[in-house]
Structure formats: structure tokens, C-alpha cells
Amino acid sequence: MKDIAQKVLKGDARAVARLITLAENNDPVATEIMKEIYPHTGKAHVIGITGVMGSGKSTLICELTRAYRKQGKKVGIIAIDPTSPFSGGALLGDRIRMNELAMDDGVFIRSMGTRGMLGGLTSAVYDVVEILDASGKDVVLVETVGVGQAEVDVIKIADTTLVIIVPGLGDSIQTLKAGVMEIADIYVVNKADRDGVEQAVAEVESLVDISSANKERKTPVLTAVAKEGKGIKELAVEIGNHFKYLEKTKEFDKQRRLRYEAELVEIIRKELMNFIFDESTFKEKIEDLLDKISKKEIDPHSAAEEILGKILK
């Protein structure tokens, strides 16, 4: 197993892929390797990309990656798509838009299902960012599932968060005001060759004017036609500017601390859930309590207290 850690640190694609699978499957082996590689993490610039379904996130990521590759930077991409809550299966199709990146040793793409998480990410994403970081990637791009309004977990993991919008959402941008429209470090109005781009930009800008009123940094609003590679160079510059801004101010440490907090909470949550729902002692107790709840012999709150009492004693 020591072998895997060493290979990951050298950037071996097979070992990186293997370790990601182990982490995703909650394998105890992964935990040990993660401990070993942790000191080698923290160097990569983590960029989160979020936006509604069909806004062009994958295409934008492909073009952005090409821009970074021209600068000689190595890029890791984590593309998340929803896991079906019914079958537990998933169709992960983000690679289709990234075919131009195939066969480039400096790019590593991994598709992941949400596997039950609701915030637009997946539980193992913290580990996967660290694995790609430790393997020598300079930039790690995290693509969330197509979001509605409240899937904002990406800010916890990203140093820089891009929110992608398209023209024609019209007034619905207003409804996005809370949640997704609060998390952007940079807005990108993609598909800017379509009708209504001026209106979309104006609406976002008026939002930015209000929310950035007393802030040192005004959130930029850019336009792009990702499919034609337009606006990508400018976007890469703005992302660079944001990174410099983070470093100059104390924001960088704050941002990273937020990530470590989210990761810590997620690890504990996962372990607790496994403890309660996988340990046979609890399993029986839970079944027993579920029977009683169904028969109205006990209420869910009291049942929860009984289980918590067992853990906390």
C-alpha cells in the first residue's frame, strides 16, 4: 500500500485512479494512504464551476483546461453528475464534452456520481481534490452537478468559485438571488452569442452592485462562448486575479479553513452514519424502533434520543 502513496506523489495515473476508487468506496486502506499524502497537499488552485443544467460547464472546463495547458500547468478535473436516488446508478456524461483533452498526460479527468449527497458535490470530493493536488496538478477544476438554487457546497471546497449563467433565464435570475447567486467569485454569462445576453449581464451586474457595495472586491461579470473558445483567455486572467487577491488579503487562509472544516465534518458524519447504520447492534435497535414508530408506540424524536443516548453515554 505504501506503493500507492509513492506512485500518487509521482503522478502515476493508474495509482491516482485506484486511490480515488478506494476513497469513493470508503475503503479503510484509502484512509491510511490519505494520511500519508496529506503533507503534500495544499499547492493546487482549486476552482469550482457551478451553474444550471446545460449552461455549458463541461465545455467551459474543456476550454479553460486548454488555456492552462498552454501555460504549462497540469490540470485535474472532477466532473460530478447525479446518482439516481432510485437505482443508485448514474450516467456520467461530462467526458463527452472534454474529448479534446484526451491523450494529454497533463490532464486527469475523473467522473463521479453524487452517491446520495445533495449539495451538488459528492462525499469523497475532498479526498479526490487532495489526491489530484498531491499528484502534482497545479489546477483542480471541480464541476458540480447542474444546480437549481440551493446547491452551494462547492464554495466550501473551491478557492475560486465560478457561477455560469446563460441568456434567457430572464427573471429567473431574480429567483436565484438567494443561494447560488451569493457564492460567485466570478460570474460567467456563457452562450453569449444568443439573444438576451445584454439583459442577462445587466441583471447580474445589478445584483453584484448591491451585494458588492461595501466590499473591497467587486465580483466581475464576464461573457463567453465556450464552444468557440471566446472569452476564455479573459476568464483565465480573472481567475488568476482572484487568486492573487486571496493571497494578498487574509481571505485565502479563511477559505482554506472553511474547506478543512467541511472536510472534517464530512468525515465525522460519514463515520457516524456507518457506525449507526452498519453496526449490527444498532441495526437491530433501529429496526425495533422503526416498528414502534410505525405503531405510534414511540415518536421519532424519542427514538432518536434513545439511539443518541447509546452513543453518547
Next chain:
Amino acid sequence: MGRKIRVLVAKPGLDGHDRGAKIVARALRDAGMEVIYTGLHQTAEMIVDAAVQEDVDVVGLSLLSGAHMTLFVDVAKLLKKKGMDDVLVVGGGIIPEEDIPKLKKEGIKGVFGPGTPCDEIVDFIKKNVKK
């Protein structure tokens, strides 16, 4: 959570018909698998590269152009070369009966022609995937 079967579904070569591949991809998803679909016009190298990065348990190839003897075999060989011997390779499309034994000999463990019920493919994968 725990382990899930991960499958790469790919269309090698030049034909542009991916309806079959998409239907199979959906069926595998509905059977609880994680399916990575890479789209059309893939070379054997692209497919194997993606299989390595995605660390899949199964590679499913779909081809209707008649080039299966070259392209399916190339993928199976390249996977072995990259040390991915334990990956289950299956294929489907318009494939003449007489080619099926040859393909199996080259490491394409399951070959499914038109009209194969999706359940049959799901069962085959579940039975033959390396645990």
C-alpha cells in the same frame, strides 16, 4: 455506500450511431452501475486512457461499422498493456456470428448482437466482473 460497478461505454471508430450504446448505458444505470459515457469517434488509445483514469471494472464497446475485429481487439490489447488485465471487456453491434469466437479468444468476453435483452447484458456483467 460501498462499492459500485463502474462501466465505460464507448464508441470506437467512425460510425455515428449511438442509440444502442445509450440504451445499454441507461439499462446499466438502472441496474445500479456508474456508467461513464464518452461519446462518438473514440480511438482505442482514448478509450483505454479514459478507462485508466476512471478506474472502471468494465469496458463496453459498441460498433456498427464492421471494424470490430481491429478496434475491439486493439482496446483489449492496450488494456492489457496498461496493466488493466482485470477489466471485463464486452462489445455489441452488428457482428457476424463467425467473428464472435475470434473476439472471445482476443479477450472480448461478452459479445451481444441486435435484439439482446438488456437484462442479459446486466446479468453477464454482474456475473463476470472481477469482485
